[in-house]
Amino acid sequence: MSESPSVKSKGKSKRKIITIEDLPGVGVSTAAKLRAQGYTSIEYIAITPPEQLSQDTGIGKATAEKIVKAAREAIGSFLKFERGDEIFKRYVSSPRLTSGCRALDDILGGGFESRAITEIFGPYGSGKTQICHQLAVTVQLPREEGGLEGACLYIDTENSFRPQRIKLIAERFGIDPNEALHNVIRGAAFNSHHQMLLIREARKFIKDENIKLIIVDSLTSNFRSEYVGRETLAVRQQLLNVHMHDLLRLSLAFDLVVVVTNQVMARPDAVFMFEPTIHVGGHIVAHTSTTRISLRSSRDNIRVARVVASPHLPIREAVFKITERGIEDVEEA
Ligand code: GTP
Ligand code: MG
Numbered sequence: 001m002s003e004s005p006s007v008k009s010k011g012k013s014k015r016k017i018i019t020i021e022d023l024p025g026v027g028v029s030t031a032a033k034l035r036a037q038g039y040t041s042i043e044y045i046a047i048t049p050p051e052q053l054s055q056d057t058g059i060g061k062a063t064a065e066k067i068v069k070a071a072r073e074a075i076g077s078f079l080k081f082e083r084g085d086e087i088f089k090r091y092v093s094s095p096r097l098t099s100g101c102r103a104l105d106d107i108l109g110g111g112f113e114s115r116a117i118t119e120i121f122g123p124y125g126s127g128k129t130q131i132c133h134q135l136a137v138t139v140q141l142p143r144e145e146g147g148l149e150g151a152c153l154y155i156d157t158e159n160s161f162r163p164q165r166i167k168l169i170a171e172r173f174g175i176d177p178n179e180a181l182h183n184v185i186r187g188a189a190f191n192s193h194h195q196m197l198l199i200r201e202a203r204k205f206i207k208d209e210n211i212k213l214i215i216v217d218s219l220t221s222n223f224r225s226e227y228v229g230r231e232t233l234a235v236r237q238q239l240l241n242v243h244m245h246d247l248l249r250l251s252l253a254f255d256l257v258v259v260v261t262n263q264v265m266a267r268p269d270a271v272f273m274f275e276p277t278i279h280v281g282g283h284i285v286a287h288t289s290t291t292r293i294s295l296r297s298s299r300d301n302i303r304v305a306r307v308v309a310s311p312h313l314p315i316r317e318a319v320f321k322i323t324e325r326g327i328e329d330v331e332e333a
Contacts, residue, residue, distance in 0.1 A: 020035070020045070022074075023070045024070050025063050025067055030063070033059055034059075038201070039056070040207065044254070045071040046071035046075050047252060050068045051064070053067065053068060096113060096146070097146065099134060099138060100137075100146075100173065100327065100328075103318035103319060108313065113257065114212075114257045117289045117291075119259075119262055119285060119291070119293070120259065120305075121263070121295070123264055126295035126296060127303045127327065128217065131327055133162065134326040135215065139151070139212050139257070148212035148213065150213065151183040151185065151211050151212065152183065152211065152212070152214075153202055153206070153215070154186045154187070154217070155186075155199065155217070157195060157218055157221050161186050161188075161217075165326075166184060167181065168324060168325055185211070191222050195216070196242070199216075199243065200246060202250060203250060206250065206254050206256070207254065212257065213257045213258075214251070214256055214258045215258075215261075218260075219244075219260035220240070221263065223236050223239065223240055224263070227239075244260075244284065244288035264294075286309070290310070290311065291313065292309040293307055294308050298319070301322045303321065305318045305320065
């Protein structure tokens with residue numbers, strides 16, 4: 001059901017759309033406005049709501065609608081109806097990112113999925129941040145070693161990013177430690193508004209910086225500390241929803257792996273320990289994540305990861321350990 005990337009419009013009929021200048025209604029000044037706001041990718045424009053494009057760029061609503069429509073048509077089947085075999089082909093051909101830990105890769109069906117959001121949740125000290133550091137390095141590995149030959153955008157909301165850790169992990173994977181650090185772009189998010197803004201800004205440099213992985217560690221802590229109490233819950237969830245969808249759009253438009261972390265809180269009303277923790281982001285985060293992994297501590301530095309929700313993976317567990325060299329398979333001890 002794929003269509004050729006062309007659109008019909010006055011003056012630009014059936015012309016192949018390759019750059020934003022090829023879109024109907026996009027002259028020199030409109031192209032400049034789009035570029036200035038980071039709308040440089042046809043794919044990204046195609047999945048941006050016209051109102052947002054208009055708001056961000058100052059382009060009139062009617063023109064924004066026309067531009068988005070043309071971009072959607074230009075990229076063919078991606079945003080239209082697709083046959084199952086087409087989807088499957090894209091799924092199996094889309095690259096996966098190794099965690100550098102075989103057991104964890106295995107339960108994820110070969111690594112972290114691109115064009116999707118993976119959520120890692122667990123209590124304090126369960127290893128969420130350690131996995132994030134490791135992925136920031138493994139994304140830089142060559143493809144034949146399970147990497148994506150790209151850089152990492154690391155949104156750090158708890159000031160837990162540690163450059164020295166990146167260096168140690170890089171050494172283990174045979175990557176020059178300084179080069180590895182250079183390829184991690186960290187944005188410290190001081191509040192939820194700032195966090196959302198950083199992700200909105202990211203589209204401006206994802207391509208140029210060859211970003212292949214976005215980490216948000218933690219997704220929810222800012223929201224949790226700012227929106228306290230039941231009466232603020234609706235606003236918090238709505239903002240988290242917008243934020244998750246911003247991330248999802250980036251991941252689809254730029255073929256990125258997106259990994260977010262989320263804390264779980266002890267549940268004071270859990271009588272039977274059936275569900276002893278509460279997942280902070282609630283249904284919004286749980287449903288927008290494609291795959292969800294829960295972490296729990298075992299003895300010492302041993303941790304257990306469990307795929308708890310995925311559209312295509314069974315519920316399975318993997319055991320790994322945290323060392324000064326990152327996360328490792330247990331049998332490598
Ligand atoms: P919060 O962000 O507090 O919710 O926790 P988290 O899930 O992000 O935990 P994190 O990934 O920071 O894991 C912390 C754990 O890693 C601690 O329990 C430490 O024992 C372990 N850890 C961190 N650095 C090292 C290290 O260099 N060597 C070893 N053996 N363990 C380490
Ligand atoms: Mg952490």
